[in-house]
Amino acid sequence: MSAVRLVSTKAMNREEWLQWRNRGIGSSDAPVAVGVSRYKAPLELWLEKTGKKEPEDLSSKDATFWGTTLEPIVAQVYAERTGKKVRRVNAVLQHPDYPFMLANLDRIVEGGGILEIKTAGLRSQGQWEEGVPLAYQIQVLHQLAVTGKSWADVAVLIGGQEFRIYRIERDKTRITQLLKLEKIFWQHVERQTPPEADGSDSSHRALSLLYPQNSTTLVDYSEKSEMNALFKSLIEARQRSKQAEQQEALLEQRVKEAIGNAEGALFSQGKALWKCSKPSRTLDTKRLAQEQADLIAPYWTEKPGTRRFTVQTGEPS
Numbered sequence: 538m539s540a541v542r543l544v545s546t547k548a549m550n551r552e553e554w555l556q557w558r559n560r561g562i563g564s565s566d567a568p569v570a571v572g573v574s575r576y577k578a579p580l581e582l583w584l585e586k587t588g589k590k591e592p593e594d595l596s597s598k599d600a601t602f603w604g605t606t607l608e609p610i611v612a613q614v615y616a617e618r619t620g621k622k623v624r625r626v627n628a629v630l631q632h633p634d635y636p637f638m639l640a641n642l643d644r645i646v647e648g649g650g651i652l653e654i655k656t657a658g659l660r661s662q663g664q665w666e667e668g669v670p671l672a673y674q675i676q677v678l679h680q681l682a683v684t685g686k687s688w689a690d691v692a693v694l695i696g697g698q699e700f701r702i703y704r705i706e707r708d709k710t711r712i713t714q715l716l717k718l719e720k721i722f723w724q725h726v727e728r729q730t731p732p733e734a735d736g737s738d739s740s741h742r743a744l745s746l747l748y749p750q751n752s753t754t755l756v757d758y759s760e761k762s763e764m765n766a767l768f769k770s771l772i773e774a775r776q777r778s779k780q781a782e783q784q785e786a787l788l789e790q791r792v793k794e795a796i797g798n799a800e801g802a803l804f805s806q807g808k809a810l811w812k813c814s815k816p817s818r819t820l821d822t823k824r825l826a827q828e829q830a831d832l833i834a835p836y837w838t839e840k841p842g843t844r845r846f847t848v849q850t851g852e853p854s
Contacts, residue, residue: 540630540684546641547627551596557629559586561637562719567679568672570722571715575672578739579722579732580747586726590746604656607694611654612644614700615692622647632683635716637723640683651689653677659696669703675715677705682712751844772850 544557558566568574569582584590595601616623623644632638644652655673657665664670669677669691677689691703725732731747734740758764792809796802801810826833 539633540640541633543629543631543639545628551594555592558592558639559588561631561639562586562679562723564640564642564676564679564683567715567719568675571675571718572735573671573675576739578735578737578743579725580734581739581743583722583725583731584743584746587729590743600656600658607656608643608654611656611692611694611700612652614694615652615654615690615702618700619690619702621650623652630683635720637726638679638683638716638719640680642680642684646690649687651677651680651684651686653680653689653691655691655693657693657695662695662699665693665695665701669705674705678708678712678715679719681705681707682716745843748844749841771848775848 546554549557562570566582569577570579572579581590585592612623615621623646626642626645628641630640630642642651643654646652653673653676673691677691680686681689687707689705691705693701693703695701722732734744758768792802793811796809796811800812801808
């Protein structure tokens with residue numbers, strides 16, 4: 538089995554590339570689609586794939602700039618250290634049996650392999666201590682599924698000076714599971730039905746985009762057992778959270794009592810500091826608005842209203 542060469546990316550601009558990308562799940566989308574990304578939820582990805590949200594442009598970010606700049610250098614070092622030839626693949630590839638599965642490869646390696654290139658900052662070093670992070674494993678397994686290749690090497694440059702190579706072999710069981718999960722996500726896209734929120738900040742953003750306004754009606758779920766169980770769980774979770782916050786506040790106060798007038802205290806598991814912050818100045822905007830209303834009038838801007846979520850317990854009125 539080999540991938541279908543869908544379209545060349547040599548002369549493709551960002552807008553064209555996004556159009557092709559939205560035709561399926563790319564390798565960088567795969568961890569998000571199956572719910573293992575730390576940065577984006579399936580719901581937000583669904584908004585992008587259905588054209589309801591423009592993907593964030595990461596090209597101006599430092600991590601993207603350095604990743605792009607260092608990619609050919611990392612590829613060259615990989616070739617020198619392994620003795621294997623590598624070449625670019627300037628195309629969007631497509632799975633021959635699952636058209637929604639797409640992939641852009643960093644490099645092809647002679648001998649039937651793929652080279653995936655990563656750069657990581659020092660703060661991310663710990664994520665690599667036990668091997669390739671899970672999200673990148675999913676990304677590579679997706680590429681192996683699309684291309685039919687038997688292995689992939691992940692070459693990572695950490696902190697600009699530590700170079701590592703990890704091998705990921707084709708795993709039929711994991712790829713089968715990945716296909717199953719990606720199919721479920723893509724069905725949501727095809728049917729225009731959003732996947733469930735997962736409690737992340739990404740899902741919070743997605744819900745705000747998906748449902749920006751409200752009507753004046755109330756949905757009556759009082760006779761629906763499933764929805765009432767959901768609401769009860771929410772109330773109980775909030776109560777547990779409030780109790781935890783109260784307990785944390787109490788313990789913090791006890792530690793402050795123990796510190797007293799000192800700067801802080803040392804403990805066997807760490808230290809706690811209770812230090813005065815530097816003096817700061819703040820602008821009294823309320824007074825300014827009262828005394829200089831005409832002066833600041835041209836500078837007022839209006840922001841659209843946002844939906845505020847509140848919970849009330851007791852019998853519905």
